[in-house]
Amino acid sequence: MDTPETVLQKIIQMQESNGYSDQQMADRIGCSRPLYQRTRTSKIPMGGTFLKGAMKLLETPAMEGRKSVASRKTRETNINLELNLDGTGNYAINTGIKMFDHLLAQVVRHGLIDIKLDANGDDIHHIVEDVAIVLGRAFNQALGEKRGIVRMANVSVPMDETLVNIAVDISGRGYAVLNMNFSNNDMTGFPADLVRHFLETFAIEARINLHASIVYGTNDHHKAEALFKALGRALDAAMKVDPRIAGELPSTKAFLES
Ligand SMILES: [Mn+2]
Incomplete structure (x- = not known):
């Protein structure tokens, strides 16, 4: 004993x-x-x-699912999140912002992540930014040491007249390069720049390298939706565990920041 x-x-x-x-x-x-x-x-x-x-x-030392629970309360926002990276795309998302809920659902559905998210706050900018912070940190935390993951992925996602590209490297270093032009034409009150702000904040807090481009397109709703779908797809591919390198760190340095 x-x-x-x-x-x-x-x-x-x-x-x-x-x-x-x-x-x-x-x-x-x-x-x-x-x-x-x-x-x-x-x-x-x-x-x-x-x-x-x-x-x-x-x-029970068996490998558990990659999960994370996070709460964050400030004078501006109150956020509660449960995250399971090895999910099936189940979600209950309530940020009080319909367009934002819709966009987050794309990441979850196409990234096969399970999420329970409740967020409220005094202002749309604060809610979007703080959800990005909490989600990013929870993502990084759930990945832990990142053993066995594929690490890098890129996807191209069309939506009608729009095409977007996203490349990610789950490198442990937060950096975003975002090449996106919006026309401010169709997001039902959701400011297009918050799409950019969300992706940038998420990349930094999740400590991933994220390059996202709107290659072409006309409709802002399509551009935003394609970007969030692509983010889900790219994250899913990059965080997938490859059995050939299970238990190993995908780096010649044998080290990744976590
Ligand atoms: Mn801000």
């Missing part, structure tokens, strides 16, 4: 070798993040709930 000290050592080892965040470990153990952190750093003795959860976790 392990002593609480040994259990803690094994838990810390599990966190390090999988690249899990404190929040991810807390979720797995079934306690709060502050409690996890204080226990991990031995600021408080290990409680019964922690010990029980930790021992259960150590007994």
